[in-house]
Amino acid sequence: MRVALHVNVDHVATLRQARGTRYPDPVEAAFAAERAGADGITVHLREDQRHIQPRDVRVLRETVRGLLNLEMASAESTVALALEVLPQHVTLVPERREERTTEGGLDVVGQRASLGPVIAKLRAAGIKVSLFIAPDDAQIEASKALGAEQVELHTGDYANAVGDARAHELASLARGAAKAHALGLRVAAGHGLTAENVGPIAAIPEVVELNIGHAIVADAVIVGFAPAVRAMRRAIARGRSGR
16 A cells, blocks of 8 residues: 655745745745645644744645645644634644754553544544654553544654664554554555655554654755655655555
8 A cells, every 4th residue: 555645844834934934935836845745744833833833734735635734732732723824634743842853752641531522523524533652652542542543653763763673663662553543544654754764654554644743854955845745755655565
């Protein structure tokens, strides 16, 4: 099965917001990514709106031809926007204002009481719900119990590890993917993935979707958006095929 690539265009918006201009536009980047082979577009609307803006989400919902995945915390304001815009897919993630990027998985076990009603609201509106979590049995089981249809396994620890530590993290991800799949959850993965390290993740048979942004945008600064997306697509295909 082909692994879906959803390109995160947050950092195109980061560059725009650095100068307060109208460019570069993440909507244009999303169009370029889809033309180059992306299966969908991911954006993270943070509560502090440091990069992606509500306008971006609204325009992307009208223009993205594939799947629009809205990453967000379970804050009231972002939930309200999701219910207004109705992306096909929402991924609930942890969020702290002081972090540069999402630093770990959502504590589904510890936040059952608050996450349950949010998941129910989103699903009632016809939005598929994914939870961004560590490959931990308890978090996977809690995700299933709360009604999530998908989990996205956090690959940051794998991406940052080297040698035996990376092999250990990869094994944990493989076990988590197998566990989630066995429970009937769709399995995605993302965070810190590059063309150099994505292959072993793409090779995990239960993983059907990858969300990748920073590495693609970073490569696009040098080689252009379409070549960066195509290079990532090739790296994923090589990993899946075992070559």
